[in-house]
Amino acid sequence: MRYITAGESHGPQLTAIIEGLPAQMELTAEMINKELKRRQGGHGRGRRMQIEKDRVEISSGVRHGKTMGSPVTLTVVNDDWKHWTGIMGVEPLPEDVNPEDVKRQITRPRPGHADLVGGMKYGHRDLRNVLERSSARETTMRVAIGAVAKQFLRQLGIETVAHVTEIGGIKTDPAAYADLSIEELRAIIEEDAVYCADADASVKMTAAIDDIKKRGDTLGGVVEVIIEGCPPGIGSYVQFDRKMDGKLAGAMMSINAFKGVEVGLGFDMAKMPGSEVHDEISWNEELGYYRKSNRLGGLEGGMTTGMPIVVRGVMKPIPTLYKPLESVDIDTKEPFVATIERSDPCAVPAASVVAEHVIATEMAKAIMEEFRSDTMDGLQKDIEQYRQYVKEF
Ligand SMILES: Cc1cc2nc3c(=O)[nH]c(=O)nc-3n(C[C@H](O)[C@H](O)[C@H](O)COP(=O)(O)O)c2cc1C
């Protein structure tokens, strides 16, 4: 499977093309829309999300609710586009419009964004040409692709969920959700204001977001993605670029504003002895090989072990602040202090949805690379056979 996204934040629409999906897989726009709606939610988002009502249109690759094996095209219209047609027009400007009025809008790069270096790299003196594509609006399409991937994984008995474990230094207590099934975890998160599974922490996180918003500042946090039901042996130790942990880390770090990744106990491993980190191996007839603990987060030697995969990512606080930071105008070279119209004070809950989807996409892609995946039922049979083989190994 391969995919590509296109589209500017305030352009007419966002597009994704996915190629390599098996035929005969159930897929409807509704399955994708449910996830797009979750990405738009979560306490702490700014005014843009009140304008957009993200809904996908499937315009190729699916017929009567099933994939055909041909490329799937997904589009989401930007409702905000109607306010930006002059500034973001694709056609050359009419002669009576002064290009300086519409094109040279942004000469003041925002610290923490792609603006300055993107401008240098592509030779844009109107930094709008950078920010339109570097915006996290693009994550809409990565959630749409991930929703397709999740649907693929679900049909193989593999489930993915993500939840928020920290915002602005307020952490969840893992005991609050340690015994929950993935379905129970999902049900709690979907009802929670900040997509968090610890009710006490959620109240505190929500208050922290309100407080930071009043102060014109922003907050980051940590999200955790869990994949359950994945068979052992996805990924490989034989070549560096086939390692599954590397691929998942790359996917997590590809999300706007994500600055770190950990697997299982992650950075805490630095302070622990090996005997408290590694997971002993057991076998019984019902489960086959399993681990009594899962401190390595379901990955060993660049391969899935069959235990739940646990990957966390840290999101920095949103860089556009109402309490602005100092920068330099690229035309005058004079320092200035930026003013802004709108921004998200905290997008960690929304980003947890993005994380869930990019990780699911990477896992779906790896499975399609490991098994013959022209038809969904053929793949289902092969995976079932493989699960039996590894159980008895
Ligand atoms: C869901 C989501 C929403 C975001 N919303 C905003 C926002 O409203 N304002 C902003 O300045 N940055 C926002 N960001 C972060 C920027 O897109 C990101 O910091 C910027 O593109 C620079 O990339 P980098 O932080 O990865 O270096 C958001 C990120 C995500 C994942």
Ligand SMILES: C=C(O[C@@H]1CC(C(=O)O)=C[C@@H](OP(=O)(O)O)[C@H]1O)C(=O)O
């Ligand atoms: C549009 C989305 O997020 C946007 C991501 C974003 C940024 O700089 O990354 C800036 C804001 O956009 P705008 O400049 O239009 O207010 C966010 O709303 C979205 O998530 O769909």
